[in-house]
Amino acid sequence: MIEFRDVVKRYGEQLAVDHVSFSIPEGEVCVLIGPSGCGKTTSLKLVNRMLEPSGGEILLNERSVASISPDELRRGIGYVIQSVGLFPHMNVAENVGIVPRLLKWERARRERRTDELLDLIGLEPQLYREKYPAQLSGGEAQRIGVARALAADPPVLLMDEPFGAVDPLNREVLQLEFAALQRKLQKTVVFVTHDLDEAIRLGDTIVIMKDGSIVQHGVPEDILANPADEFVRRFVGTDRALKRLACFEVSxxxxxxxxxxxxxxxxxxxxxxxxxxxxxxxxxxxxxxxxxxxxxxxxxxxxxxxxxxxxxxxxxxxxxxxxxxxxxxxxxxxxxxxxxxxxxxxxxxxxxxxxxxxxxxxxxxxxxx
Amino acid sequence: MSPGSSSVRREFSAATAFRSLLLPTAFAVAFVAFVWNEAAREALLQLLFPGRFSYIYERVSLAQLFAEHVALVAISSALAALVGITLGVFVTRPIGRDFQPIVQDMSSVAQTFPPVAVLALAVPAIGFGFAPSIVALFVYSILPILNNTISGLDSVDPAVVEASRGVGMKRYQTLLLTELPLAARVIAAGVRTSVVINVGTATVGAVVGAGGLGTIIVSGLVRDNAAYVFSGAIAAAFLALSLDFVIGRVQARFYDARTS
Structure with missing residues (x-):
C-alpha cells in the first residue's frame, strides 16, 4: 500500500505539491491526471525519492520511504518513464536484466528471468534478446520498458506517461495489454497521464490534480457521473456520458x-x-x-x-x-x-x-x- | 535471402578485409623489414640517397630507438589519459562543476607552450634524460583527452542518466555503467588524437637525451645526413599510423550515438 500523508513539495516560492493526502490500496492502479504543471509527475517522483518532499511523508507498506536508502528503494520499485527510458548502449536482455544485475543475481537466473519477461510481454526472446533500443519500434521499446520495471518482481510500479510517445493506435494496444498484465500480476501502480481515456481504461481510482492539489479522487464512473466542480467538469469534457460507458464491462x-x-x-x-x-x-x-x-x-x-x-x-x-x-x-x-x-x-x-x-x-x- | 544479395555481401566483406587487414599487414611486414633488417634498409636507403658515406646509424640500432620511442609515448599517454579522464569526470560531477572553467583554461594554456619550452623548464627541475621528456609530453597530451572527456560526458542524454538513477544505480554505477560507456567513443577519439600528436612531439625528447627516434633525426640534421633523418621519420610515421589504426579499431567497438 502507498500512502501520501500531507505531502508538500516546494520549489522556492512555488508549491508544486500542496498538502496532498491519499492512499492506494495494494494491487490497485491509481491514475494521477491533470493539466501540465499540476504536480502529478512531481508526486510520482516523490515515491521513489527521485525528488524529496519539502513536508509530509510517503508510506510504502506503513514504512516511510525516507527511512529507506534511495538506491535500495528504487530497486524495489518498478519505474517506467516516457520515451527514452532504455539504455541505448545495452541490448534488450541487458536492459531488462539491469535491476537483477544491480541486485547481484547470478547470470543464469538473470537470463531465465529476462526470457520469462519477454514471453510475458509477447516478444519472442530468441528474436529480441540481442536487439538494441535503436532497432525497436516505439511500441516494442515501451513494452521492454515495462518488462524492465517488472524484472525484479517489485510489488509497486511507477509509470510516468509510459505510452505517451506512442501513436494512438499502438497506444490502445499497449493499454489493453497492460490492463491484461495487471489483472494477472496485481501490482500496486501509480500511473501518471494526461489522457483521460487512458485513465478511465486503466485506473481503479483516478486522482485529478490542479495547481498541486487534489480536486477529486474516486473511481472513474463516479468522477464522470458526479464531477466535483466546474474544473473537473470541463476537464472530463462534454462527452462524459459516453466516456463513462467505458467504465463498464459488457459481461x-x-x-x-x-x-x-x-x-x-x-x-x-x-x-x-x-x-x-x-x-x-x-x-x-x-x-x-x-x-x-x-x-x-x-x-x-x-x-x-x-x-x-x-x-x-x-x-x-x-x-x-x-x-x-x-x-x-x-x-x-x-x-x-x-x-x-x-x-x-x-x-x-x-x-x-x-x-x-x-x-x-x-x-x-x-x-x- | 536471395543468392544475389549474399554474393554482394561476400564481395563487400572481401573488400573490407583487404582494406582493414591485408593492407595494414603488408605495411607492417615492410616496416619490420626496414627497422630490423639492416641489410634491407641499407639497400633501400642507397637507392633513395645515392652517394652517402653512412646509411646505418652505428651507435644505437634503429630497433632500440623505436622501442625507446614507444616507451616515451606509452608512458606519457597513459599518464595523460589517466589524469585527463579523471579530471574530466571530476569537473562534470556536481562537486567538481565549479572547477570546470579553470581546469579547461589551465590545460589550454599548457597546450600553447611549445614542447621544447616545456623541456627547457623541466630540465633544470628534473635533470636530463627520460623523465623531463615524459613530463613535457604528458602536459602536452592532456588537453584533447580532457576536452573530449568533458564533451563526451556532457553529451549523454540526461533522461538516460535519470533512468539509471531510477532503476536504483548508485552514482558510481551510473558513471561506470551508463555515462562512461556512452561517452567512450568521444573519449577514445581524444586519446587517439593525443597519442598521434604525441608520437611526433616525442622526437624533441632527443634534445635532452631522452632517446627515441628523435636521436637519429637530430643526428642526421647535425651531420647533414638525410638517410638518418629519413629512417627516423619513417619509423615515427609508421608508429603514429599503427597507433591510430589500433585505437581506431578499439574506438569502433564503443557505442556510437550517431547510429541510434
Missing part, C-alpha cells in the same frame, strides 16, 4: 440472447411467427454455434408477427467480447443500426447480447447533472 450487462439455426431462420423469414411471440432480435448461428446473421421483426407485415428476411452479419463487425466496454458495445449498436449487440467469444459463438435499452437506462441513472 456485467449481458442478457440472454435468442438464437436460431440458419435453416430455421430461412423458414421464419418467409412465414408469420407461429407461436404468437416475436423477439426484438434473433441471432442466427451456423452448425458450430457461430454467429452468421440475424432476424428482425418486420413492422410492415400484416400480422406484425413476422421477421424480415435473414441478414448476414460478421461477428468481428457487430460482436463485442465480454471484457469489452459498454462504450464499444454502444458504438457497434449505433454503427450497425441495431437494438442490441451480440456478445461473442473469439470463435464467434454467441454468449448473449447487450441491449441499447439497458445502456440508456444506465446512463439516465448515472449522470446527475
Amino acid at each position: 456485467e450487462y449481458m442478457q440472454t440472447a435468442n438464437t436460431v439455426t440458419r435453416h430455421e431462420a430461412e423458414q421464419r423469414g418467409r412465414e408469420p411467427n407461429g407461436d404468437g411471440r416475436i423477439h426484438p432480435v434473433l441471432w442466427v448461428t451456423d452448425d458450430d454455434n457461430a454467429l452468421v446473421g440475424m432476424l428482425e421483426p418486420d413492422p410492415d407485415h400484416a400480422s406484425r408477427l413476422a421477421y424480415r428476411p435473414y441478414v448476414a452479419l460478421h461477428p468481428e463487425e457487430v460482436g463485442v467480447q465480454p471484457p469489452s466496454s459498454l462504450r464499444e458495445a454502444l458504438s457497434r449498436i449505433l454503427g450497425q443500426g441495431l437494438r442490441a449487440a451480440p456478445v461473442v467469444d473469439e470463435r464467434g459463438t454467441v454468449l448473449g447480447e447487450v441491449r441499447l435499452s439497458d445502456i440508456e437506462e444506465l446512463n439516465q441513472k448515472g449522470i446527475v447533472r
